[in-house]
Amino acid sequence: MRFLSRAAIVAAFLTLPALAGAAETIRIVEPFVRVSGPTAKSGAAFMTIENLGAAPDRLIEVRSDAAQRVELHTHRQDAAGVMQMIHVPEGFEIGAGAARALARGGDHVMLMGLARGLTEGEEVEIVLVFEKAGEIALKVPVGAPAAAAEGQHMHHGAGHDAGHGSGHSSGHGAQQSN
Numbered sequence: 001m002r003f004l005s006r007a008a009i010v011a012a013f014l015t016l017p018a019l020a021g022a023a024e025t026i027r028i029v030e031p032f033v034r035v036s037g038p039t040a041k042s043g044a045a046f047m048t049i050e051n052l053g054a055a056p057d058r059l060i061e062v063r064s065d066a067a068q069r070v071e072l073h074t075h076r077q078d079a080a081g082v083m084q085m086i087h088v089p090e091g092f093e094i095g096a097g098a099a100r101a102l103a104r105g106g107d108h109v110m111l112m113g114l115a116r117g118l119t120e121g122e123e124v125e126i127v128l129v130f131e132k133a134g135e136i137a138l139k140v141p142v143g144a145p146a147a148a149a150e151g152q153h154m155h156h157g158a159g160h161d162a163g164h165g166s167g168h169s170s171g172h173g174a175q176q177s178n
């Protein structure tokens with residue numbers, strides 16, 4: 001009896017991913033939303049999309065109540081060498097068994113016309129729509145993963161690596177393309 005009820009609880013947990021949509025073929029790794037401050041009018045969402053399936057898939061649309069418009073963007077260098085954001089209406093393809101990173105300076109989900117200010121630590125609901133896998137709903141934290149925060153000053157949130165004071169603050173070059 002005790003074993004059975006425990007099994008039932010485990011089973012209940014195992015069904016949770018199914019609620020989020022085709023979690024077995026597409027996996028979203030470390031999503032986060034970045035805003036330049038609580039009064040920012042736009043923001044961007046970043047993540048790595050892994051396609052565990054046997055066929056390519058494509059992120060074709062993103063929806064969120066947090067913004068008036070949500071678009072898939074990338075960066076391209078114009079003739080003058082200036083990086084510009086452009087809308088990518090056809091979306092982002094993720095090859096079979098491949099991963100595609102949406103990252104600063106490259107592909108990203110653009111949140112235009114934020115409905116309200118976003119502050120670090122809260123979560124934004126975003127629905128990713130894939131051509132084959134369908135909809136995947138996420139709660140995406142506002143902020144930046146520690147690994148991506150190096151050398152940036154867009155946040156001044158307290159208490160996120162205090163006690164890290166001295167030490168390796170030198171030379172993290174060669175990462176930024178612009």
Ligand SMILES: [Cu+2]
Pocket residue numbers: 044073074085086108109110
């Ligand atoms: Cu953009």
